[in-house]
Amino acid sequence: MKDLSQTMQDYLKAIATLDRGGEVSTTDIAAALKVSPASVTSMIKRLASMKLIQHKAYRGVVLTHAGRKVAMEIIRHHRLIELYLAEALGYTWDQVHAEAENLEHHISEDFEDRIAKILGDPKYDPHGDPIPTKDGHLPPTVHDRLCDADVDDVLIVRRVNDDDAELLRTLTEHGIGLATTVRVVERDETSGHITIRVRRTTVRLQHSSASRIFVERQAVVS
Amino acid sequence: MKDLSQTMQDYLKAIATLDRGGEVSTTDIAAALKVSPASVTSMIKRLASMKLIQHKAYRGVVLTHAGRKVAMEIIRHHRLIELYLAEALGYTWDQVHAEAENLEHHISEDFEDRIAKILGDPKYDPHGDPIPTKDGHLPPTVHDRLCDADVDDVLIVRRVNDDDAELLRTLTEHGIGLATTVRVVERDETSGHITIRVRRTTVRLQHSSASRIFVERQAVVS
DNA sequence: TCGTAGATTTAGACGTGTCTAAATTTCTTC
DNA sequence: GAAGAAATTTAGACACGTCTAAATCTACGA
Incomplete structure (x- = not known):
């Protein structure tokens, strides 16, 4: 959808994944992406200037509506690909993540639609994670660890x-x-x-x- | 196989594609990749320093054995993906190229092997182009235009x-x-x-x- | 409330890959 | 063989995304 770099997509995905309702910290993003906190700060500035996140200095970031939409689209790609790899190519559930991590940024809207259709518009991936719908909604799931x-x-x-x-x-x-x-x-x-x-x-x-x-x-x- | 950037892979693929037996010119590479000739010159220097191509100043470049191997691997990816998209996902032959162009750099060796097996180790893609074998050999094909x-x-x-x-x-x-x-x-x-x-x-x-x-x-x- | 530990940001640098403009080399044509 | 055209390279700049080191801010305990 958006014409964002793979790196920006990864940041938005990480922020969405780390989101527990409040602000997401620079340190947590840095740990998730395995980059330095300083790198995160500079990317945060760019994403904030693009209105994809909100940033209060020293206080962490929150996704905007636009930012969340991008993140959900990437997560949808990731989970659809995981399920497709498992169903169509015989991957086991421990193998799908690494492959999906690479592919998620590089498939077209058309590819997404085709595999979704083949899979019967699935709601969950092989790990039970909910697959966001095209309009960015997450099917219900459990949250108790x-x-x-x-x-x-x-x-x-x-x-x-x-x-x-x-x-x-x-x-x-x-x-x-x-x-x-x-x-x-x-x-x-x-x-x-x-x-x-x-x-x-x-x-x-x-x-x-x-x-x-x-x-x-x-x-x-x- | 190699840990080359997508850009470097694209340059090597372009050089392999333009290869007609002799040297490949800076201008032709620039046209194929839609970048300026100056950009090509600077990338040529890098690829030459990595021993992936040979470069005589003002005289064009030739792939080394190592460079050709990388190029053939990318081309194998591209053509296998094209065939898979056509066979498994119902793409038409005019649709497969654009999608394969994005995916070819991002699939694993494992993915390559799995789709090759599903397709029955095919020799030709949907356009009749020969698919390089894993060891870099091209099945025979016609060359008359x-x-x-x-x-x-x-x-x-x-x-x-x-x-x-x-x-x-x-x-x-x-x-x-x-x-x-x-x-x-x-x-x-x-x-x-x-x-x-x-x-x-x-x-x-x-x-x-x-x-x-x-x-x-x-x-x-x- | 004060000091400090930890988190965050700033400053400055670097590698990649791109560009334009200018300089240089090679090719072509007379 | 010389002059102009075309191809190639050099020079210098820029955006992206990363880093380390230093400065700054926040939060917590004494």
Whole structure:
């Protein structure tokens, strides 16, 4: 849609991803994109001058309506491509992210429409992440993280972040995928580890891993 | 394979495409890439310092073995993508070039291998252009151009350059595709136009169009 | 409230790839 | 073979996106 550089698109996508309702900090953007905070500041100035973000000095940034639209379009590309790679080309869920990351900036509107149609206008990608619609709306999804669950909670895995291929492979090895039911058996508050039971085995996860897994509380069976 | 910028890849591809056995001129590269000759000179210096091309000042450039390998890999990507878009996503032959031009620099080795396998290790793209093998060899193809044919020659269309979408649409409208047989009915040496007959209709082509169409002399039927 | 740690911005530099204008070399033609 | 035309290169500038080092601002604890 817009004629923005790939770099600008990446910044907007990162800001959208980091958005938790308030301002997004320079440091967080720098960490997400693996560039220095100084680089972020200079790009922030450019994006703000283009009215894609709002910037209050020293206070972080917020996407404008226009900026969010661009970000949603990139995210739509990314997730549609991930699903297409999985469905049509046999990629596994740990392989799709890296490929989509490269392709998302380089497909045409036409390509987007064609794969969306072939996939039947899907709402979720292989990791359970919602695919924004063409007009930028996100299908509903869960926001509770496994790292916040209590011992003895019984949970259904609904989403796993796509950016840690190692974690995705580990989950597959243990037979954990979308819709898998797990039970929290232990929380180690000092180390942050969380241990879950799935079928006959237990899996011990780092806090950073558990924070990438989104779950739904098992409906109570009457 | 190599960690070259997209721009460098484009230069190498252009040089490979313009290669007619001898040196390729600065001006021709500039025209192909739509940049100024001065820009080409500065990029030539960089590519030469990387041993991807040989450069004799004021005398043009030649690809080295390493440079040709990179170029062939990009061309392989381009043509595989074109065929995949046509076969799997329903693109017509006038639509594939623009999309492939963007994607060719951004697919992984893995992606290349997967679509090549799905397509059955094809040798030719939708325009009849040969797809380089992984080790950089080009399947055989015809090199005679329609613009060089004589009146009354009966010819089979075997290749059409992919970079003129308008021409490709015109050919489709007149029912001309790969394997179509045509007969030269007139050559206008002053204007350069060439007129051909296909089935019941005649088509008048500019020299630049006829030079993009490659033909095979009809085998003599005994 | 004061000082400082941490976050942010500024200053200044660099590499890439582009441009125009000017200088230089090669080619063509008489 | 010399002069002019055409191609090529050099010189110098600029936008983008990055960096490090230094300056500045914010927030928090004593």
